[in-house]
Amino acid sequence: MTVKMTVESLADLQDERYPPIPQLRAGQAFPELSLPDCADGRPTSLADFRGKRVLLHIFASW
Template identity: 45%
Template sequence: MTTRLAPGDTAPDFTLPDADGKPVSLSDHRGRRVIVYFYPAASTPGCTKQACDFRDNLAELGDAGLDVIGISPDKQAKLAKFRDAEGLTFTLLSDVDKEVLTAWGAFGEKKMYGKTVTGVIRSTFVVDPDGKIEQAFYNVRATGHVAKLRKDLAV
């Protein structure tokens, strides 16, 4: 069973390359709240819908003091293509080794079409300015999740 994070836990720090190969660390965002979300694959229908929802709500999230980071096991080149195709203006990070996904409990067994498979568990976390998990959501739906998140965060 994958270890899951809960509110109050220290968010596991990471440094991963963005779509352009630049290293980005969670600690770079210390002092701000950060939405860290994990998704299975760039340019797939559900992941595109979710990313575009974040893109379309980015101004309001930013005004509320929230940064957004999306993490998937995709290679940097695929992330760059996804970013450019969808006009994404928030950070996308590449975790090809799935070490960060695993540390955050976002990789492991899940049910898919009635079968148990191993893969990325679509998950979203809100990290407070001190690096603690404020909210943790596992097995989120790609559609409507950002609206629910905005409601929960009163944004």
């Protein structure tokens, strides 16, 4: 079954403990950004995942 879904239908899932980040709101394209892969230094971006659904985590281990 395929579900047609709009942006608004998942917008209420934002964790309200964190303030929204204007440049990274639902409905916006993720910025074009190539970064080195920590394993081998290879340039990598979200474009390498085109066609896939991605859960992106930006974090620090501290």
